[in-house]
Amino acid sequence: MLLMMLERGIPVDRVLFADVGEMAEFEQMYEYISRIEIYTGIPIETVRSERWTARSIFYGYPSRGKYMDDIRGFPLTIGSACRYRTWLKVEPLEAAAGQDQDIYIGIAADEAGRSRCKEYAKGKNRYHFPLVDWGITEQQCLDYLREKQLFNPLYVHFKRLGCFWCPKQPIDSLRQLYIHFPELWDTLRQMEKDQGRPFQYKRTVEDLQLRFNRELASKQEQIIPTFTQIGSFSDQTCFACVGNDSRLITR
Numbered sequence: 001m002l003l004m005m006l007e008r009g010i011p012v013d014r015v016l017f018a019d020v021g022e023m024a025e026f027e028q029m030y031e032y033i034s035r036i037e038i039y040t041g042i043p044i045e046t047v048r049s050e051r052w053t054a055r056s057i058f059y060g061y062p063s064r065g066k067y068m069d070d071i072r073g074f075p076l077t078i079g080s081a082c083r084y085r086t087w088l089k090v091e092p093l094e095a096a097a098g099q100d101q102d103i104y105i106g107i108a109a110d111e112a113g114r115s116r117c118k119e120y121a122k123g124k125n126r127y128h129f130p131l132v133d134w135g136i137t138e139q140q141c142l143d144y145l146r147e148k149q150l151f152n153p154l155y156v157h158f159k160r161l162g163c164f165w166c167p168k169q170p171i172d173s174l175r176q177l178y179i180h181f182p183e184l185w186d187t188l189r190q191m192e193k194d195q196g197r198p199f200q201y202k203r204t205v206e207d208l209q210l211r212f213n214r215e216l217a218s219k220q221e222q223i224i225p226t227f228t229q230i231g232s233f234s235d236q237t238c239f240a241c242v243g244n245d246s247r248l249i250t251r
């Protein structure tokens with residue numbers, strides 16, 4: 001979206017990226033953001049919570065409720081509510097953006113429903129969704145970035161990006177994590193162990209591993225492309241959430 005806006009002569013004052021940080025962000029995302037900064041010549045401001053980190057949320061204890069003796073751990077798989085999204089993305093972005101601003105969010109035309117979220121309607125700013133207005137789909141964004149040699153390699157594996165261990169992500173995304181990011185998978189295993197309850201509702205990391213290993217054994221021919229292949233950046237959104245990690249602010 002950023003590149004398309006610049007091509008159309010739409011002035012961009014700031015580009016914000018909400019960094020969920022260590023223990024949640026893909027390292028490759030930082031490299032990709034640097035590439036975009038170099039290409040556009042626009043510095044991308046990294047926004048972080050002053051109070052929270054993924055680690056402090058995960059290993060912290062709730063201050064009230066019947067689960068006060070258990071660490072918070074992973075978010076629930078049901079519903080779109082997620083304190084990681086609220087505390088690490090939405091709140092820091094809203095604080096950095098201020099108010100009475102024009103904010104542009106890269107929701108594609110084929111997911112326009114996300115732009116009708118009440119958070120945008122009741123926000124302190126004016127939210128715009130140019131890709132929706134221009135009728136540009138996710139696939140068209142990917143093709144556009146490929147043409148420009150600016151494809152985000154993470155999109156070789158994932159349709160949507162967020163915390164690498166997000167329990168809300170689709171099974172295919174978890175499969176990709178298991179096969180291509182073994183170190184991150186080990187971190188996920190350790191987090192489940194520390195949490196002391198299943199990663200997902202009635203499903204453990206071990207269950208997933210068994211499933212993926214069975215699939216790999218029965219479909220040896222299905223070798224998924226390696227990470228080093230060229231890979232996009234439409235908007236960097238959560239696996240499950242409606243809020244975005246990257247925003248542009250224009251006057």
Ligand code: SF4
Pocket residue numbers: 075082083084085086161162163166167168238239240241
């Ligand atoms: S990726 Fe998942 S865990 Fe991370 S903020 Fe989004 S919904 Fe929450």
